[in-house]
Amino acid sequence: MTNQVLLCLGSSFLFFWGAAHLFPTRSVVKGFGDISPDNKRIITMEWIIEGLALMFTAAVVASVT
Secondary structure: OHHHHHHHHHHHHHHHHHHHHHOOHHHHHHHOOOOOHHHHHHHHHHHHHHHHHHHHHHHHHHHHO
């Protein structure tokens, strides 16, 4: 029982961490200053994929639990 509660709690933290990772993407890209448009796209894609990967991992853990 404790294992299931901890897994669900951990997956919820991971899901919200991934969701919170998506919101500041624009300001993070602006924080790099004057860089080329290609580099801006790469950083944007990296941040979005990282947030989605965290959310997907949380969904897998929650569904297996």
